[in-house]
Amino acid sequence: MVVLLEQLTSDFPGAPGQQGPGRSVISGPCRSGAPNPQRSPQMSVTQTEKTGARTDEAATLITGARERIDALDDRIIGLIQERMAVSAVIQESRIASGGRRVNLNREMEVLAHYRDALGKPGTALAMTMLELCRGRI
Numbered sequence: 001m002v003v004l005l006e007q008l009t010s011d012f013p014g015a016p017g018q019q020g021p022g023r024s025v026i027s028g029p030c031r032s033g034a035p036n037p038q039r040s041p042q043m044s045v046t047q048t049e050k051t052g053a054r055t056d057e058a059a060t061l062i063t064g065a066r067e068r069i070d071a072l073d074d075r076i077i078g079l080i081q082e083r084m085a086v087s088a089v090i091q092e093s094r095i096a097s098g099g100r101r102v103n104l105n106r107e108m109e110v111l112a113h114y115r116d117a118l119g120k121p122g123t124a125l126a127m128t129m130l131e132l133c134r135g136r137i
């Protein structure tokens, strides 16, 4: 499954780095199973398979950058959980006062905020986040 995900996310034709200037084309012996002259013996097959890199240098860079991404994702998830808790306080207060859980005018403001910052995918991200915070409507 891990290998499949790796292929899906980094080896499909439209993946970042698959096209355009600066992409090094690997051909010849590497593809036919013969030893890759760019890959040193110290580099474990596991690391190259995990990163999709063809050189030690790229594998090291990718491994370090992925650790940063994992740390960022942990913080993003923590912030989303914090947002869910704050949103719940608002919703419970409004419901207790006799109002409704959902306030569409406010949700439009949130959607516009994300769209202005991140473009069209920002809207989709905000919709998912709103669903996490108030459930499906």
Ligand SMILES: C=C(O[C@@H]1C=C(C(=O)O)C=C[C@H]1O)C(=O)O
Pocket (backbone or CB within 6 Å): 086, 087, 088, 090, 091, 101, 102, 103, 104, 106, 107, 110, 130, 133, 134
């Ligand atoms: C948190 C609120 O309640 C609901 C949840 C929202 C959110 O999580 O951003 C926005 C609007 C409401 O549907 C609010 O009104 O501010």
